[in-house]
Amino acid sequence: xxxxxxxxxxxxxxxxxxxxxxxxxxxxxxxxxxxxxxxxxxxxxxxxxxxxxxxxxxxxxxxxxxxxxxxxxxxxxxxxxxxxxxxxxxxxxxxxxxxxxxxxxxxxxxxxxxxxxxxxxxxxxxxxxxxxxxxxxxxxxxxxxxxxxxxxxxxxxxxxxxxxxxxxxxxxxxxxxxxxxxxxxxxxxxxxxxxxxxxxxxxxxxxxxxxxxxxxxxxxxxxxxxxxxxxxxxxxxxxxxxxxxxxxxxxxxxxxxxxxxxxxxxxxxxxxxxxxxxxxxxxxxxxxxxxxxxxxxxxxxxxxxxxxxxxxxxxxx
Numbered sequence: 001x002x003x004x005x006x007x008x009x010x011x012x013x014x015x016x017x018x019x020x021x022x023x024x025x026x027x028x029x030x031x032x033x034x035x036x037x038x039x040x041x042x043x044x045x046x047x048x049x050x051x052x053x054x055x056x057x058x059x060x061x062x063x064x065x066x067x068x069x070x071x072x073x074x075x076x077x078x079x080x081x082x083x084x085x086x087x088x089x090x091x092x093x094x095x096x097x098x099x100x101x102x103x104x105x106x107x108x109x110x111x112x113x114x115x116x117x118x119x120x121x122x123x124x125x126x127x128x129x130x131x132x133x134x135x136x137x138x139x140x141x142x143x144x145x146x147x148x149x150x151x152x153x154x155x156x157x158x159x160x161x162x163x164x165x166x167x168x169x170x171x172x173x174x175x176x177x178x179x180x181x182x183x184x185x186x187x188x189x190x191x192x193x194x195x196x197x198x199x200x201x202x203x204x205x206x207x208x209x210x211x212x213x214x215x216x217x218x219x220x221x222x223x224x225x226x227x228x229x230x231x232x233x234x235x236x237x238x239x240x241x242x243x244x245x246x247x248x249x250x251x252x253x254x255x256x257x258x259x260x261x262x263x264x265x266x267x268x269x270x271x272x273x274x275x276x277x278x279x280x281x282x283x284x285x286x287x288x289x290x291x292x293x294x295x296x297x298x299x300x301x302x303x304x305x306x307x308x309x310x311x312x313x314x315x316x317x
Contacts, residue, residue: 062078105162105165114195114197115170115196115198116168118168122159152168170195177190203231207239214249215247216249220313224257228267242297243296248303250303257312
């Protein structure tokens with residue numbers, strides 16, 4: 001398998017985001033344009049610099065908002081909203097993340113984080129519960145898949161997925177108020193949840209009948225490949241005559257760390273290409289191949305997916 005830095009394809013235990021569109025302010029700050037140094041801001045550099053006509057229009061709108069809007073506006077806040085709007089307009093899966101939001105997403109892929117334990121997704125212009133994590137404050141409160149997240153601590157959420165994730169995080173033991181519209185209903189319900197350290201157990205297994213195993217993977221975090229290996233070892237131990245077949249359940253798995261998904265796929269393959277990617281930059285182009293060794297020794301494998309299976313789950317399937 002090729003070696004690459006860990007890549008978030010979708011948010012595990014938090015949300016679904018298009019990583020290719022997820023930009024942090026720190027990344028942007030490290031990449032000043034050539035035009036800015038040369039003083040020729042009106043000349044596009046390799047077709048990537050902002051043409052002066054568009055820059056002039058942006059500056060004019062910015063100036064008018066600062067001058068004429070009914071309330072005072074903060075420069076940083078206004079620029080951040082402009083960046084969010086620009087990236088969000090690209091497609092439904094792209095989002096601008098500041099450094100704190102990106103860190104929240106990174107932490108959510110590590111298998112444990114402080115919060116209420118909801119996987120959420122932006123859909124139809126709102127933020128919805130994909131699933132509450134087993135044993136989490138959200139599950140104990142009775143939140144269900146499909147519930148719409150309307151407000152957090154009185155703040156309207158709309159389709160702000162990254163903002164919803166950030167607001168639900170906090171120190172263990174602290175309280176957070178959620179306003180929910182249950183799936184298929186109109187009435188709003190308020191919940192006060194106490195945050196806790198949420199343990200994301202992304203893998204579970206059981207023997208369906210002698211020789212036939214069931215493996216459920218709910219998300220792809222950094223710990224998932226090791227957990228899958230252990231789960232298969234337990235299935236083999238419980239079935240000493242060998243596995244005759246395995247069901248791999250990826251339903252409602254929103255994805256997670258790309259390399260984790262590739263490693264899980266590699267567990268069931270002896271050779272061949274697992275995933276390739278192409279893009280406009282050298283860094284965006286890569287290929288990952290299977291390595292010899294099939295953990296179930298060629299036994300038939302059935303993979304279950306549904307409309308909630310995305311990103312790394314689709315790669316594995």
